[in-house]
Amino acid sequence: MSDTEIEIVVDDPTAPEADSPAITSIRVVDVTVSLLLVALALTLGYDNWRTGIAWDATGPQAGYFPFYLSVILAGASLYGVVVAFLSRQEASETFVTRAQFRRVMQVFVPTLLFCLAMQFLGLYVASFLLIAGFMRMVGRIALWKSLLTAFLFTAIMFVTFDIAFDVIMPKGPLEAAFGY
């Protein structure tokens, strides 16, 4: 009795080229993020200072902890800015190459559109559009396959969540037309 073997091979024709030029270095992103965090810390710190950062009769007020946390966050981020500026290593490392960025955007933009569409069309219609659209446009998969997969997946989700488990999802005009 021998083991039955199945060969599985999957290719990635649109893989990002290895020699694509870098868009930016880790250092630039690190500094930017640290500065954004400082700004966030200042905003939150101000709001907590308004709430009250003193100790009253019953221990610290509502803003006490978050205020000092924002101070710590701001401090650590500023330190991060300095370290990143001085770091040679971070300057030489690539954050993302152009080819990689293109691929990331190929997922991110549809996801963003999906979230937008969900506000108006409800979850299920938006899911159908996302899956079908993504498979067809990005994956170059045959139209009928894309549509069928998207439909089946959406239908299974609908039956599982809305019918079997009573977890109610946002719905749009299409579901309303069917009385859901």
Added chain:
Amino acid sequence: MEAFGLLMHGFAVLLTWKTLVLMMVGLVLGIFVGVLPGLGGPNGVAILLPLTFSMDPTSAIVMLSCIYWGALFGGAITSILFNIPGEAWSVATTFDGYPMAQQGRAAEALTAAFTSSFIGSLVAVLLITFLAPMISSFALKFGPPEFFAVYLLTFCSFVGLGREAKHKTVISMSLGLLLAGVGMDTVSGQLRMTFGSGELLRGINFLVAVIGLFGISEILLTMEERLALRGHAAAISLRVVLSVWKDLPKYWVTLLRSSFIGCWLGITPGGAIAASFMGYNLAKRFSKDPEGFGKGRIEGVFAPETAAHASGTAALLPMLALGIPGSGTAAILLGGLMVWGLNPGPLLFVEHKDFVWGLIASMYLGNVVGLVLVLTTVPIFASILRVPFAAVAPMIVVSCAIGAYSIQNAMFDIWLMLGFGVVGYVFKKIGIPLAPFTLALVLGNRAEDAFRLSMIGSGGDMKVFWSNGLVGSITTLAIVLLFWPVIDKAFGSMGRLWRPAKAAG
């Protein structure tokens, strides 16, 4: 023997058709997410969590923990057959697992992996079974100061023992603690950091953040890489299984050592990743033939898998007993507990015996059923990898969205999820660790409340954190751990002063 009686009671809770079916469903879903690229244990559990919202807590945790076992089993399939570690802790499994598969011993390697996963979990579950009753006996000793001390210990150990740059750990943790504070402050009943927004009123949900940070960002990261793969899927015949099992007693030292390492690192927040590498390295060091490792030795599969699973399972003990998650998945299960209205912590063992023992019993059953299931269905699951990523990616996005929305039925959470997705992607690339962030987000409120309740109780006297032996020793340990790098250095230099002196004398 109290444990035994309680455990039997746990089995009685479980043995209904409904729970058994949920168990199977959970395992299958778990293996599925374990095998899929861009998903894994924690994400899978987070995304599938909404399925359990309308269930009673016991059924819910049984299903979720089965998803988790399934994901662990599933991770081994891709590591061995395709050299793709689904999770960081499967990396060590690929060292010898993939070479074995290339030599046509895939079935043997898989059997070894599944069996050792089973053994590792079993040892950890045994440990939990016998430690759990002890926990409930000192549960009532925990008041606010004790709780705060334990949370402090967790935070300090992350900062002190973490391998990442210290300031990045601090950034990550303070950001998490800050976001945890958004919304209503329970102690004073005041709103804070909401900026008048009705959406921020309810606070930032931990699970929504996790789905974004791990689910969405993982897809973005996966897309950056080349997604080609090649490998063989082998059906496992009964004969192979039996021959591997027959040889099992030969490796008892390796198995026992790895189980021990796993349990230890799971309970102290060391994690499954460290456990799997340590298990592998020690097996290699103590082997008579260390050269053979990396070329397809079966111990090279046994050692890391046993350790990883023992640690993954043991991590549930501090989660249940103290409310402190020892791993990412444990953190999500913790979030789940809170959604179902169970407060993790020592009192859980007093207030919800059914739940705790149902869960422990389900660890035994889930592992047995899981083992049988994976051994019989490997080829089916392996062929999931044939599905192009272009089809898998949008489905994962949809699942994430369902998960994020259903936690609080809020559209705003969809945007939060997307935002956290981007944050997770950027943070991972610039080296800000995400684990302290999620930990802070889940424990932040509880830690702050515990501190303030202690202050109210003591009239603002900090000495309350050293007011008895229990709380005093935990607090002191926390502070030692926070400054561990400094202390370590100090000891190091003292040692250096010593040694030359000895050599001279």
Added chain:
Amino acid sequence: MQNILKAAAALTGLLASAPAIAAWEPTKPVEIVVAAGAGGASDQMARMMQAAIQKNNLMKQPMVVSLKGGASGAEALIYMKSSEGDPNKVLIAYSLIYMLPLSAKIPFNWRELTPVSVVALDQFVLWDNAAGPKTVKEFIAAAKAASSPFKMGGTGSKREDHVLTVFMEQKTGAKFSYLPYKSGGEAATQLVGNHSESNVNNPSENLEVWRAGQVRALCVFDKERISYKTKVTETQSWNDIPTCKEEGLDIQYLMLRAMFLPGKVTPEQQAFYVDLFQKVTQTAEYKDYMEKQALKPIFLTGNDMLKFLEEDDALNKSLMTEAGFVAK
């Protein structure tokens, strides 16, 4: 005010002819919105209603419990307010509808929702550890004599438990440090573990530890004793707990449990739910639940309910103002 009168008029009109035009029925699953965390008293009540409705086939559509406990329940209030005109959501409300808008300046007013019915009143009991003082008098004396103030556990800040504590201080002159826990269950276990000296939990929240003999019920904050006479612990029934007034502590407080629909629903829709919850209160599940949780049965709707709400609102407002919990 005019709106309320109009609604009230419409409602009374409806009640008279309810069976004839109660033709509306939900076409989607009905969401029962709980303004508290899972496992709390509101959640348990919602699940009891869900079960009662399902078992007795009172409604064709399923009922789904939806937990909106964020921001101490404010999340649920805002959610109901923003669901104007949606007849598939029912809020299971308690005293937070008066208190939260005052203490945290939440932009909410219960008059913007459509009242359906008051379904129960919840009691408050003064509890201490089984090893603590045995009567209210001894308890107060011990609290006054203690070197550091007695710790009083409760749920949430500037809410019913906190208000009661402030009133006890005012009436007795003893000092308490109020510890706001996340849930009544936590307050109960912390009392058992001796981390607090007392709490003012609802009967249901302390039921388990009372039965286990770990806490003692000192008195109930009501004019009369709880009516249930079946033994709960080995020696005591709910009826055996004296009222606080009997024990010389003249404080009364009851908390409503009431159902609300969002604003701007049609009278037919309102009538459907009035009828539905009336039927619920007649089921065995409801009666059983009331006794188990020591709740006071009541069913008010229409004008009676509005009158009750207005009076209750005024009472809570004055209590909150006196306690100094109204945000400036």
